[in-house]
Amino acid sequence: xxxxxxxxxxxxxxxxxxxxxxxxxxxxxxxxxxxxxxxxxxxxxxxxxxxxxxxxxxxxxxxxxxxxxxxxxxxxxxxxxxxxxxxxxxxxxxxxxxxxxxxxxxxxxxxxxxxxxxxxxxxxxxxxxxxxxxxxxxxxxxxxxxxxxxxxxxxxxxxxxxxxxxxxxxxxxxxxxxxxxxxxxxxxxxxxxxxxxxxxxxxxxxxxxxxxxxxxxxxxxxxxxxxxxxxxxxxxxxxxxxxxxxxxxxxxxxxxxxxxxxxxxxxxxxxxxxxxxxxxxxxxxxxxxxxxxxxxxxxxxxxxxxxxxxxxxxxxxxxxxxxxxxxxxx
Numbered sequence: 035x036x037x038x039x040x041x042x043x044x045x046x047x048x049x050x051x052x053x054x055x056x057x058x059x060x061x062x063x064x065x066x067x068x069x070x071x072x073x074x075x076x077x078x079x080x081x082x083x084x085x086x087x088x089x090x091x092x093x094x095x096x097x098x099x100x101x102x103x104x105x106x107x108x109x110x111x112x113x114x115x116x117x118x119x120x121x122x123x124x125x126x127x128x129x130x131x132x133x134x135x136x137x138x139x140x141x142x143x144x145x146x147x148x149x150x151x152x153x154x155x156x157x158x159x160x161x162x163x164x165x166x167x168x169x170x171x172x173x174x175x176x177x178x179x180x181x182x183x184x185x186x187x188x189x190x191x192x193x194x195x196x197x198x199x200x201x202x203x204x205x206x207x208x209x210x211x212x213x214x215x216x217x218x219x220x221x222x223x224x225x226x227x228x229x230x231x232x233x234x235x236x237x238x239x240x241x242x243x244x245x246x247x248x249x250x251x252x253x254x255x256x257x258x259x260x261x262x263x264x265x266x267x268x269x270x271x272x273x274x275x276x277x278x279x280x281x282x283x284x285x286x287x288x289x290x291x292x293x294x295x296x297x298x299x300x301x302x303x304x305x306x307x308x309x310x311x312x313x314x315x316x317x318x319x320x321x322x323x324x325x326x327x328x329x330x331x332x333x334x335x336x337x338x339x340x341x342x343x344x345x346x347x348x349x350x351x352x353x354x355x356x357x358x359x360x361x362x363x364x
Contacts, residue, residue, distance in 0.1 A: 042072075043069065043070055043071055043072035043098075044070060044072055044123060044124045044125055044144075045068070045070045045071050045072060045123060045124075045125045045126070045127050045140055045207060046071075046072060046073040046074075046075065046117070046121040046123035046125070046126045046127070046210075047065040047068075047071055047073065047074045047075065047126075047127050047128075047129050047135075048075050048077070048114050048117040048118065048121075048126055048127070048128050048129070049061055049062070049065070049074065049075065049076045049077070049089075049128075049129050049130070049131050050077050050079060050110040050113035050114050050128075050130075050131065051076055051077065051078050051079065051081065051085050051086075051089070051113075051131035052078070052079040052080070052081050052085070052107065052110075052131070053081045053082055053083050053085060054081065054083075054085045054088075054131035054132060055081070055083040055084045055085045055087075055088045057131060057132035057254065058076065058085055058088050058089045058092065058131050059088055059089070059091065059092035060092075060134050061129055061130070061131050061132065061133060061134055062074060062076065062089050062092040062093055062099065063092050063134075064129075064134035064135040064136075064252075065129055065135060066093065066096050066098060066099065067135070067137060068135060068137075068139060068140045068141075069140075069141070070140035070141065070144060071098060071140070072098060072123050073098050073100060073121055073123055074093070074096075074098055074099045074100065075100050075101075075102065075116075075117035075120065075121065076089040076099070076100070076101045076102070076131075077102045077104060077113040077114065077116050077117055078101065078102065078103045078104060078113075079104045079107050079108060079109065079110070079112075079113045080103070080104050080105070080106050080107040080108075085131075086101055086103060089101055100117075100120070102116055102117070102120075104116070108222065109222065109224075109225040110220075110225065110228060111219075111220035111221055111222040111223075111224055111225070111228045112220075112222040114128060114219075114220045114228075115219045115220050115222060118210075118213070118219055118220075121210070123210060124209065124210060124211070125207050125208065125209055125210060126207070126208050126210050126213075127140075127205065127206075127207045127208070128205055128229070129205070130205075130253070132254045132256070133205075133251065133252060133253050133254055134251075134252040134254075135250065135251060135252070136157070136249065136250045136251065136252055138250070139154065139250030139251065140207065142154065142176075142246060142248065142250055143207050143246065143250065144207075146178055146244050146246065148242055148244070149180075149209070149242045149243065149244035150208070150209045150212045150236060150241040150242050150243070151206040151207070151208050151209070151233060151236060151241055151242070151243045151244070152206055152207050152243075152244040152245075152246065153204035153205060153206035153207070153243070153244075153245050153246070154245075154246040154247075154248060154249060154250035154251060155245075155246065155247055155248055155249040155250070155251075155352050155353055155354050155359075156203055156204065156205070156249060156251045156252075156253045156352065156353040156354075157249040157251065157252050157253065157350070157351075157352055157353075158253050158255050158350060158351055158352075158353065159252055159253070159254060159255065159350045160254070160255055160350060161254075176246060176247050176248040177246075177247040177359060177363065178244055178245060178246045178247065179244075179245055179247075179359070179362055179363035180242065180243065180244055180245070181201070181237075181243040181244075181245050181362060182237065182243070183234065183237040183238055183285070183289045183292070184288050184289050184292040185201075185362060186201050186233060186234065186237055186243065187234060187289075187292040187293055187295075187296050188292050188295065188296075189201035189362065190202040190230055190296065191295065191296065191299050199353055199354060199358055202227065202229055202230035202233070203229075203253070203353055204229075204233075204245070204353075205229070205251050206233070206243070208236075212236060212241055213236075216235075216236075216239050218232065218235055218236065218239075219232075220232055221275050223271045223274070223275065224268075224271050224272055224275055225265075225268045225271065226264050226265075226268035226269065226271070226272050227272035227275070227276075230272075231272070231275045231276070231279065234276075234279050234293070235279060238279060238282045238284060238285060238289070239282075239284070240284075245359075245362065247354070247356075247359045249352055253353075264303075264307070265307075266304065266307040266308065269300065269303050269304050269307060270304060272300060273297065273300040273301065273304060276293065276296055276297050276300060277297060279293055280293040280294065280297060
């Protein structure tokens with residue numbers, strides 16, 4: 035695929051929203067601001083607040099805005115899939131309901147060549163009321179590299195520090211024809227890791243993933259928004275989906291080793307959550323017996339306790355530093 039002709043709007047933006055009345059306007063306006071946007075779908079996942087009304091008000095009558103109300107809460111994957119089934123746009127881009135695109139985002143991505151997914155760097159911020167400059171890291175097109183399955187999967191292994199850099203946070207523009215060709219959509223069993231699952235499935239099937247170093251996506255950081263404190267059922271669903279990816283016969287030995295590491299990482303997270311639930315619901319004796327059988331949980335609990343004592347407010351920053359990008363580009 036050569037450089038894309040963007041004389042005509044060609045990107046459908048998909049926003050799954052739940053109780054996002056306070057932030058949805060910024061998301062909608064930032065999507066409509068992009069000249070390449072042909073549609074903005076806001077799929078309200080049965081919110082209890084005025085999310086849908088706030089989205090419509092933010093659209094100010096723009097015909098590109100399409101709002102959909104789910105009959106009951108089904109999770110972000112199911113909400114996104116509703117929009118995927120509706121749109122005929124050549125490209126789709128997911129936007130979280132409390133995040134925003136930076137001006138010029140799609141123009142920079144569409145200038146890249148030969149990709150099925152193309153993501154830019156993320157800028158983490160504490161306020162959705164003020165956005166950083168469109169290009170706070172210098173002038174010009176900047177660097178770009180290609181990410182393969184192994185690099186992506188290993189780049190998603192969580193780090194227990196304040197500056198998490200998992201590649202699963204990325205929000206690429208996706209060529210819809212690739213999804214249709216392979217019958218792919220978001221895994222509606224997943225309420226956690228659904229982005230990682232789709233990107234990994236695409237890469238396992240030969241998709242080309244391009245990454246641009248400069249930031250074009252503004253991600254709002256809320257209290258505990260990057261926390262590892264997930265419901266155990268969500269972790270198990272993520273684990274099951276990852277195991278399904280590992281069964282793809284097209285994977286090379288290196289790719290199989292990478293997804294195996296990812297699966298072990300998730301298994302340890304599940305064990306950790308099981309230990310915490312034992313402590314909460316079954317008492318000390320049951321927890322001690324569980325820890326004897328699952329010693330990795332002891333390490334994780336101690337690390338979390340230390341981390342809690344050292345907790346600081348994360349400064350606004352890019353997801354990937356220049357050094358991070360250097361490593362990915364090798």
